[in-house]
Amino acid sequence: MLDIAGTELAAEEREMLAHPLVGGVILFARNYQSPAQLEVLTAAIHAVRSPPLLIAVDHEGGRVQRFIAGFTRLPPMRALGRLYDREPALAVNLTGAIGVVLAAELRERGVDFSFAPVLDIDFGSSSVIGDRAFHATAAGVAALAGGLVAGLARMGMGAVGKHFPGHGYVQADSHHEVPIDERPLAAIEKDDLAPYRALIGKGLAGVMPAHVIYPEVDERPAGFSPVWLKDILRGRMGFEGIVFSDDLSMEGASVAGEIVERGRAALSAGCDMVLVCNSREAAQHLLDGLGSYALDAGRAARMSTGAVDDAAYRAAAARVDEAKGAGLLA
CATH class of the missing domain: 3.20.20.300 (Glycoside hydrolase, family 3, N-terminal domain)
Known part of the structure; x- marks a missing residue:
């Protein structure tokens, strides 16, 4: 499970995520701007592979909640x-x-x-x-x-x-x-x-x-x-x-x-x-x-x-x- 740099999926990241050993992506606050942007990003990640990659986040509440605005x-x-x-x-x-x-x-x-x-x-x-x-x-x-x-x-x-x-x-x-x-x-x-x-x-x-x-x-x-x-x-x-x-x-x-x-x-x-x-x-x-x-x-x-x-x-x-x-x- 790997991470990505920003709020959109870059071409080189798409290529890395297509590697057969990659099974998922973990998202961080840097990957988030809004609920709508997040939905576009996760759709792009899921579209890389079939069956789709797992997408995870640390979203516990309190000081460990990566997505704030709109959530x-x-x-x-x-x-x-x-x-x-x-x-x-x-x-x-x-x-x-x-x-x-x-x-x-x-x-x-x-x-x-x-x-x-x-x-x-x-x-x-x-x-x-x-x-x-x-x-x-x-x-x-x-x-x-x-x-x-x-x-x-x-x-x-x-x-x-x-x-x-x-x-x-x-x-x-x-x-x-x-x-x-x-x-x-x-x-x-x-x-x-x-x-x-x-x-x-x-x-x-x-x-x-x-x-x-x-x-x-x-x-x-x-x-x-x-x-x-x-x-x-x-x-x-x-x-x-x-x-x-x-x-x-x-x-x-x-x-x-x-x-x-x-x-x-x-x-x-x-x-x-x-x-x-x-x-x-x-x-x-x-x-x-x-x-x-x-x-x-x-x-x-x-x-x-x-x-x-x-x-x-x-x-x-x-x-x-x-x-x-x-x-x-x-």
Whole structure:
């Protein structure tokens, strides 16, 4: 999965996206001007190949929402967690409405899915996660994320849980450092894995592993670890969806070597699709050096299926607006 430079698809980008190893495109704020422009761009990307490339975005709400003007401004997920502490049933229902709105607005403009929800637990130590996390407890994260996953599914959008097995405990930001989580597997299983166990089989179509090392389990970051991805995620937990690597350009991925080594290591460990962002040179180098690889078509098809229910979207949007007006999502 690659990115593109601007708000239109350039000829050289179209050629790169036609490469048989490319399976998708991730969009950023720089690719967005308006809903109408986005719809033209996604149509051009989908037209490159048949079956069409997957189009994704980080559209979680709060400080991680790439498209603003013309889209509903979604609250940080922490706001739902605060409401959950007072009125848990209402919070879960509102999270479901937010999922409906998120999915409907993206799919209407041709975006197949968002890398959401964040399933990390807020242990109070990670600034990069912070208010992106729903709650400080595994039960709270599982309940609220379950609401979001259900809302996404109602609009035909698959959910991608991140950052497996959990990024909420470490202080270091894997964009800039190599975080190390020293906890034993038993502690991680008790807390961080609980939301994944709750959501696997309930609409969780994808998982994105963390560029975090858990040395009590494996010396490799989770995204390069067959222990985490094959033995634990797929073997013990029974996950059958797509595993997306986090961006291989991040510092947390540097321990796996240069870009081709990173790509091979991630795929060998159990990732189905690897992301390379913000470096056209690195993306081309990876395509040139990777060899042959095929994405499981069945897993890919789960990311965007069915039609958008317009009536359900309108009702959910009205409910979100009402909750904002009442100060419930502040």
